[in-house]
Amino acid sequence: MPKRVEIPLGPQHPALKEPESFTLYLEGERVAASNVTIGYNHRGMEKACEQRSYIQDLYLIERTCGICSHSHTTAFITATEEVAGLEIPKRAKYIRVLVGELERVHSHLLWVGVAAHEIGFDSLFMYSWRDREIVMDILAMLTGGRVQYSINTLGGVRRDVSESQKEQILKAVDILEERTKYYIEVATTETTMMGRLKNVGGLTYDIAMRFHASGPLARASGVTRDVRRDDPYLVYDELDFNVITNDGCDVFARVVVRALELMESYKLIRQAVKNMPDGDLTVKAPRKLPANEATVRYEAPRGEDIHYVRGNGTEKPERVKLRAPTMANLASISYMIDGGYLADVPIVIAAIDPCFSCTDRAISIKQIENGREDKMDWENLRKYSIDWYKKRGFDGHKIKLMH
Amino acid sequence: MLMSLFYIFIFPGILFLSIYGIILEFVDRKLFARFQNRVGPPWFQPLADFIKLMGKEGIIPTHSDKAMFKILPAFAIAAASVVILYLPIWSTNALYSFDGDLIVVLYLLTIPTVTFFLAGWSSSSLYATIGAVRTITQLFAYEVPLFMSLLGPAILADSWSFSGITEFYCNNPLMALANIPGFIVAIIAIQGKLERTPFDIPDAETEIVAGPFTEYSGRFLAFFRMSLDIEMIIGASIIAAVFLPFWSTNIWFGLLIYLVKTLLVVFILSLLRALMARIRIEQMVNFCWKFLAPLAILQILIDIIVKVLI
Numbered sequence: 001m002p003k004r005v006e007i008p009l010g011p012q013h014p015a016l017k018e019p020e021s022f023t024l025y026l027e028g029e030r031v032a033a034s035n036v037t038i039g040y041n042h043r044g045m046e047k048a049c050e051q052r053s054y055i056q057d058l059y060l061i062e063r064t065c066g067i068c069s070h071s072h073t074t075a076f077i078t079a080t081e082e083v084a085g086l087e088i089p090k091r092a093k094y095i096r097v098l099v100g101e102l103e104r105v106h107s108h109l110l111w112v113g114v115a116a117h118e119i120g121f122d123s124l125f126m127y128s129w130r131d132r133e134i135v136m137d138i139l140a141m142l143t144g145g146r147v148q149y150s151i152n153t154l155g156g157v158r159r160d161v162s163e164s165q166k167e168q169i170l171k172a173v174d175i176l177e178e179r180t181k182y183y184i185e186v187a188t189t190e191t192t193m194m195g196r197l198k199n200v201g202g203l204t205y206d207i208a209m210r211f212h213a214s215g216p217l218a219r220a221s222g223v224t225r226d227v228r229r230d231d232p233y234l235v236y237d238e239l240d241f242n243v244i245t246n247d248g249c250d251v252f253a254r255v256v257v258r259a260l261e262l263m264e265s266y267k268l269i270r271q272a273v274k275n276m277p278d279g280d281l282t283v284k285a286p287r288k289l290p291a292n293e294a295t296v297r298y299e300a301p302r303g304e305d306i307h308y309v310r311g312n313g314t315e316k317p318e319r320v321k322l323r324a325p326t327m328a329n330l331a332s333i334s335y336m337i338d339g340g341y342l343a344d345v346p347i348v349i350a351a352i353d354p355c356f357s358c359t360d361r362a363i364s365i366k367q368i369e370n371g372r373e374d375k376m377d378w379e380n381l382r383k384y385s386i387d388w389y390k391k392r393g394f395d396g397h398k399i400k401l402m403h
Numbered sequence: 404m405l406m407s408l409f410y411i412f413i414f415p416g417i418l419f420l421s422i423y424g425i426i427l428e429f430v431d432r433k434l435f436a437r438f439q440n441r442v443g444p445p446w447f448q449p450l451a452d453f454i455k456l457m458g459k460e461g462i463i464p465t466h467s468d469k470a471m472f473k474i475l476p477a478f479a480i481a482a483a484s485v486v487i488l489y490l491p492i493w494s495t496n497a498l499y500s501f502d503g504d505l506i507v508v509l510y511l512l513t514i515p516t517v518t519f520f521l522a523g524w525s526s527s528s529l530y531a532t533i534g535a536v537r538t539i540t541q542l543f544a545y546e547v548p549l550f551m552s553l554l555g556p557a558i559l560a561d562s563w564s565f566s567g568i569t570e571f572y573c574n575n576p577l578m579a580l581a582n583i584p585g586f587i588v589a590i591i592a593i594q595g596k597l598e599r600t601p602f603d604i605p606d607a608e609t610e611i612v613a614g615p616f617t618e619y620s621g622r623f624l625a626f627f628r629m630s631l632d633i634e635m636i637i638g639a640s641i642i643a644a645v646f647l648p649f650w651s652t653n654i655w656f657g658l659l660i661y662l663v664k665t666l667l668v669v670f671i672l673s674l675l676r677a678l679m680a681r682i683r684i685e686q687m688v689n690f691c692w693k694f695l696a697p698l699a700i701l702q703i704l705i706d707i708i709v710k711v712l713i
Binding site: 005007008013014015026029116117118119120121122123124126127130190192193195196341342343344345346 | 438439440441529530533600601603604607608609610611612677678679680681682683684685686
């Protein structure tokens with residue numbers, strides 16, 4: 001048996017945009033085994049949500065992810081509205097769908113660039129990111145923000161879409177459709193790219209089901225699973241679109257699924273613009289929400305996003321739970337990279353479109369001295385931080401606050 | 404004596420190579436950027452990078468082989484620079500030439516690659532070690548096709564020196580048409596030698612950080628980068644000398660033709676870099692032995708047949 005070499009890929013590594021640790025055990029260029037460790041980016045979002053009002057939470061939840069920010073707020077606000085028993089106006093629903101699909105376009109184009117960079121195809125990276133600017137500009141025009149749109153509010157949306165804006169959206173979508181067709185042609189005909197993507201990171205239908213893969217990753221393994229069709233939210237039941245699947249089960253299939261999903265998104269954007277009814281943007285929402293609970297599933301660009309909200313009759317939620325889509329897809333990574341080449345590891349990881357920072361809901365502390373791992377709960381974490389500062393000569397208890 | 408020193412240190416030695424290397428790096432980066440629809444760096448960027456790196460602290464890893472770690476960049480730059488003395492620049496004659504310098508040049512050209520391997524190996528870092536192993540694996544893939552692609556033209560010219568080969572093809576420019584397969588092989592092999600996309604496997608950024616140079620910093624890294632630039636000049640000059648038979652008796656005009664020829668080669672190399680994705684090491688070895696090597700053998704056959712016919 002050849003000697004195994006252990007190499008760390010992350011938490012800091014050029015292939016990863018966010019900190020996450022993959023330990024690879026190499027035999028030559030082959031990955032014999034791997035180990036995925038999460039928990040480098042715990043931000044305590046859920047706990048923080050419990051200490052703020054629903055409206056404040058909305059802005060906090062938006063910062064969960066730097067790319068699918070609208071997905072998280074829409075899922076959260078839909079759950080909150082369910083708790084409150086609100087029915088928002090139809091026009092608001094259409095605007096949420098419109099921004100959601102524009103966000104999907106921006107996320108998938110971003111992914112094309114990242115994936116191309118991982119396999120060293122920087123030209124495609126630059127091209128796709130240049131064209132992504134078109135949709136970013138449209139989003140900035142509609143909402144005022146390129147990344148954090150803040151279009152949702154309790155009971156509706158904050159901004160209207162005017163006729164001239166609609167025209168600009170349609171014009172931009174035409175250009176993007178043209179460009180996407182070009183990218184599909186490049187991805188499916190360029191020899192070196194095909195060589196790098198085909199038969200890499202295999203995930204069969206059965207394994208995808210077993211590991212609960214979601215989103216484009218599952219759909220590229222032939223799983224027809226799309227929340228927009230299975231459990232329609234907002235107005236997706238009124239819109240016409242196809243769920244794209246592919247039986248390739250490899251990274252190439254994931255590229256194809258995302259590329260064709262872009263085309264479906266353009267279709268949805270056109271429909272949303274055309275069918276948008278007139279009407280109010282918001283309904284009046286109470287400040288204090290009843291003791292009630294709701295779970296909402298949302299099809300984010302990366303997969304299924306689940307938010308759970310429980311109210312307790314006050315203006316703050318009692319419990320907020322969010323599960324980002326990457327959490328569902330992370331389980332498959334180890335399976336996909338084992339037995340493959342080291343060179344394929346970055347693209348296989350990138351192929352799930354990971355968003356590690358959104359994923360982390362726990363922190364795990366490893367003692368360097370004895371290698372023991374501890375999970376910390378709230379009390380322990382608080383005690384740990386107080387002790388940590390005390391050891392460095394700072395005692396929080398001695399500070400007198402001015403009242 | 405004085406003339407020899409001038410040749411070694413000023414032209415076409417270290418000074419010319421450094422300046423032209425920096426210019427070629429700029430041309431390469433600018434072209435690459437324009438192909439990607441970017442603005443690209445300003446003209447002084449490679450020079451600024453070099454000066455900045457020279458000014459930075461050179462960190463030497465504790466566990467590395469310190470003497471090797473420091474000496475290797477100088478080795479790489481020296482081996483690459485010596486080659487220019489045997490290559491024709493402004494006329495068909497090189498400064499120093501003897502029958503068999505073809506072999507010497509190719510041998511000297513292998514040394515920088517071996518130093519990259521040793522650099523990676525002696526820096527005792529995981530990424531650097533993997534990069535080093537990849538460097539040497541890649542060397543075995545492109546080196547033989549490169550040798551064979553130059554062997555064909557040498558057989559046809561009936562000379563084992565670059566000056567002889569250049570002189571033959573300049574006197575019989577049509578003969579160069581027989582060497583087109585060899586030209587393709589040489590361009591691809593040079594791309595592999597310079598470790599550029601699609602053959603930037605040894606320093607694949609997203610996989611193994613910077614490959615053999617992961618632990619390098621400061622002036623050591625600057626010298627390594629400079630040696631790669633000089634290697635690019637040498638590679639372009641070899642292709643210009645063997646496959647592009649244009650020349651002039653006037654020194655200045657000859658020099659201009661040389662610059663145009665090398666810039667053309669760099670243009671092709673940049674275009675290749677922009678057009679493709681990085682391939683895997685086993686795909687690289689497969690490609691080199693299954694396509695490049697047979698193509699190079701075909702080149703030798705063509706040259707032998709042409710030689711018999713004339």
